[in-house]
Structure formats: C-alpha cells, structure tokens
Amino acid sequence: MELNERKQRILSAVIDIFIRTGEPVGSKALVGLLDNSVSSATIRNEMAELAAMGYLEQPHTSAGRIPTAIAFRLYIDKLMKRNELSEQDRRGIDGMLTHAADDPEKLIGTASQALAEETGCIAVTTTPTGKTADIRMIDVLRISSLSAALLLMSGSGLLRTKVCRFDRVISDNTLEMLSQQLNQNFCGCSLSDIGLPQIQGMVVSLGEHGLLCAPALNAFYQLVQESAEAEVLLTGQLNLLRHPDYEPERARDLLSFLAHRELLSGLLTAMPNGLRVVIGSESQRPELDGSSIIVTRYKLGGGPDGSIGIIGPLRMNYATEIPRIEYFAWSIGKILDEIMGENNGRIINEE
Template identity: 50%
Template sequence: MELGERKLKVLSALIEAYINTGEPVGSKALQEALDRAVSSATIRNDMAELSELGLLEQPHTSAGRIPSPKGYRLYIDKLMSHAPVTKEERRFIDTMLEEHADDPERLLENASLALAQLTRFAALSTTPESETAVILKCELIAAGRRLAILLLVTSAGMMKSKLFKTDTDITPELCERFRRVTAEHVCGVPLSDICLPFVQTLAASLGEHAFTMTPLLIGLYETASEAAQAQVRLEGQANLLIHPEFDGEHVRRLMEFLAKRKELAELLHQYHGGVNVVLGSESPTPELSGSSVVIARYRLGSREGGTIGVIGPSRMNYSKIIPSLEYFALRLGNLLSEDLDEGGGSQADSQQT
C-alpha cells in the first residue's frame, strides 16, 4: 500500500514525539504536533491504518501508539531530516580528539569517550581492518639494559608497541641493526605474512647476528600478531542504565554481549560506507533486541578505516546522532591520515568555518 503525504507526516510526527517523551502517542498530541491541520478523527484513522501496515504498535489498550521496527526503518530511510552539529558540539569533539592526535590508539580511545559523553549512550570505536595492512615502520627502543620496546606502525593507521626482556644488552648498535634489517626485509610486508616461519627464515639469513636478532624478531612476530587483530574500544556502558527501555534482564544480556569484543568487532565490520543504522530486530544478535547500533566508517586517505558508533535503545534521536557520527568519523579519519602522512585535514576544517 502506497502511503500518502498525510500519513507519512502522521508517522513522522508520532515517531519524533515518542523519541522525545518515551510515552505512547495519542491523536490529540499528534494534532498539536501537526498544528491542528488534521482532525483528531482523521489522525486516529491514519494511526489505525499505519498499525495494520506494521509501522506502529499499540503496547496497551489505550489509544496511544509507538513506532515498530518497520516504522523506525521507514522514518530513518525516507522521512527524517538531519539536525546540524552545533559549533559547541564541534568544538567539544575537536578538543577531545586533538588531545591525543599523535597517538592513534589514544585517539581512538578518546573518540569513544567523547562520543559517550556527547550522546549518553555506550560508544565504541575500532581499529582499521588489518587483512591487507602492511608494515610501514618498525623500531627498537631501549627501555633498560635488557629491556626493549618494539614499535610497529601499519598502513591501516595502527601503532602497536610491545615491551619485552632479552638475554642480551640493548645497545644503540643493536637497535640500529634491527632498524636496518626490518627496513630491508619487513617494511612493506603484509601483517598476515609475519609468521614464525618468516622470522625463522629471516633470522637464519643473518649469519653471525642470528643469535642476538632472533629474540627481537620473535618479539616482532608477537607484536604483528596483536596488531592484526581488530581492537574495539568501548566507553559509557553505564549510560545504558539510565534509559528506561533497558530493564534488568535486558541490560544484563546486552552488557554480556558488549563484553564479547571479538563478536562485537565482527558485527561492526559487516557494515561499510557512510552511516549505518542497525535496528535490533534486523540484527542476528538476539542480545541487541530493542536496541539500535549506529555505525559510521572513518576513512584513511582514499580507503575505509575502522568504525565509530553508539549502542542505545531503539528510541534514540537519529536525526541528531547521525550527523554527529558523520562529523566524528570525518575528524577521526583526517587526524589518523595526518599521522600516516596521507593528508585529509582540509575537508573537516572547511566544515568548521
């Protein structure tokens, strides 16, 4: 059935009223929202038809209705207008992100924290997918006589460090030898290729230096393995407790799912391009029932990076959340791209003026 303009306005007004109040919406409230342009009787008839179409639900015997998942989907895809990100919100986002702009891991952590504070939902960010990432830089830094930090930077914007002990002294000469060996044999190699046979073959080719270099190359292998795994930062889980839609059992199941970082990362990496709204009823994850996940991809230069998003009740202000996430993703991608010398600061800067 094709919905006419009036019914679409009724549906949109009802969803926006429900998002604002959390209470079932009746015909009188809708008549006020529509500036009395439509009679109460007509609105009741429209609400009944929208319910028959599965776009509205009636939780009680009262006349009030609430949106169904199908109604939310139509509203998000076709009816909703986007609210602009205010100057104050942009300033808050920029300040939080730029505090650790030179440290990709801290930058992603701050992005989740800032998003949780801004939205009052649980917020998350992921490192870029690393299947095709290559190693850009690999350095050994002395942290003590026999204590070293191995620093690894990848083309996916990931900076990974690992502290480990050795049986030999960490001298400037050893650090320089490690730099030369990795620059020649490791930089430009995909993360997925840094396996134990790779480092064993490389160590065997180093002749008299194999004994001192082997522990360092094993440290390289361990660091590369960790860098290849998707990392999820999650902040603001306690925010979920303030939303009445999440009762004790519901929020318990949701919290248990959020603790499964591997499953969460797999869910997020399914979605590409722009902003995606995943309603709980559309997700294969039963713990997300009654929830929504709003995800935006940030970009590293010309390619997709990781994700940033929020998890909250289905009754969230999508018209506000989506533009905020778009701005977060744009700024986060630009800052990470600058770290990798891929450029990308001008686009977001132009949006701030």
C-alpha cells in the same frame, strides 16, 4: 494499502513523540501536531491501518502505539529531517579533537569519550586498522639479559611494543642481528602479508641465532597480528545504566554481549562503508534487540579505515545524532591526515 501523505505525517509524528517521551503514543496526542486538521477518530483509523501494515504496534490492547523497527527504518531512510550541527558545535568538536591529537589511538579515545558524553549512549570506535598499512620500522630494545622489547611502527601511525623473554642469555650481537634481519625482511611489508611462513623463513635466515631468537620471532608475529587488528573501544557504558529505557537486567545483558569484543568487531567490519544504522533485531543478534547502532567510517589517507558510532536505545534522536557522528568521523579523518602528514609511506629510521 498505500502509505499516503497523511499516513506518513502521522507516522513521523508518532516517531517524533516516541523518541521524545519513550511512551506509547495515543491518537489524541497527535491531533495538535497535525494542525487539528483531523479528529482523533480519523487518526485512530489511520493508525489502525499503519499497524496492519506493520509500522506500528501496541504493547497491549488499549495502549497507544509504538513504532516498529520497520517504521524506524522508513523514518531514517525517508521521513526524517536531519538536524545539522550548529557551527558552534562543530568548532567545539574540532577544537577538542585537535587538542587531543598526539597519536591516533589517543585521538580516537578522546573522540569516543566525547561522543559518549554528548549522545548519552555508548560510543564504539575502532582504532585504525593496520591491515593495509605497511611496516615502517622495527626496533629491538634490550631490557635485561634475558628479555627484550620489540617496537613496531606502522604506516597508519600506530606504535606498538611487545616484550619477549629468551630462554638463554642473549648477546648484543644476536639482538643486533635480529633487528637487522627483521627490518630487512619486513620493512615496507603490509601487516596483513606477514604470516607464519614468513616468520619461519626468518628462523632459517638467522642461521645459528635462529633457535635462540625463536621467542622474539614469536613475539614479533603476535605483535604484527595485534597491530593489524582493529581494537574495539567502548566508552560510556555507565550511560546505559542511567538510561530509563534500559531496565537493569537488559543493560547488563547488553553490556555482557558487548564485552565480547570479537563479536562486536565482526559486526562492525561486516558493515558496508558509509553511514549505517542497524535497528534492533536487524543485526540478527538477540542481545541487540531493542537497541540501535549508528556507525560510520572515518578515513585515513583516502580510504575508509576505522569505525566510529554509538549504541543506544531504539528511540535515539537519529536526526541529531547521525549528523553528529558523521561530523566526528569527518573531523577525525582530517586530523589523522594532518598527524600522519605528507610522509605517509616513507620510511625514515634514524638512530
């Protein structure tokens, strides 16, 4: 059986209506959308064939048809007519993001919130991965005689701190030494290059201070790990509870699943570059059955760096939301490059 023109038109129409109403689509409702060129009986025949081909299914006998995941796949890849953002919408996004753009994390946070609000879905974003980023600067700041804060600035604009506690009172001298050694050894290194061996090497090169500084080195290691890892941010979970497609139990299960950031993170990083739409069970995750994910990457300094997208019901308005997400990603990339400026990679450490 072949997917001829008319079948495609019918399938498109079914998906359009289903996205709009969320209810099974019957043959009569389609007559008008096809210019009354055929009767409902003909459409019924076509729909039966589409069902046999796996594009449509019935919730039960004598109900209308709903599109399958395969149909959505085809729709997104071939049939859909993109609904580009208006100039006004774009300016709105640009303005808002530019306004919020101090540091990258805040920028991503604002974008996430806006995206969730505009789409009515859950927005999912990751902060820029630090993996490829280099360390620009390390600082050691005393808090009390027994504790100090480590500060790490990376090339991707991240600024992170971590507090560590020492076992014994530690002198200014030792801290000074620690700071120097850390900078000497690790400035310019890529975050992903720093592992336990390097840290252990530090214990040696610190000599007599080595043991004393162990907690700090440990904290530094953790700090590096945390900075290298992309943080997954979810916004708008409440949207899910309000959505008619999610009965409470399903919403709860999905939210429970999404609470496991490590799974989600894996899912996101496993994706190829460029825009990607995962429809329902395609993800191999039963919890995501009945939900779709649209994600893309935003870029920082040329390469893809973090993810931004939405998670919502199968019947999302792909034609509108895909361009929206693409625009968000583009805008974020642009602003990030602006923030990070031309000095990306140069190490400047004053004071």
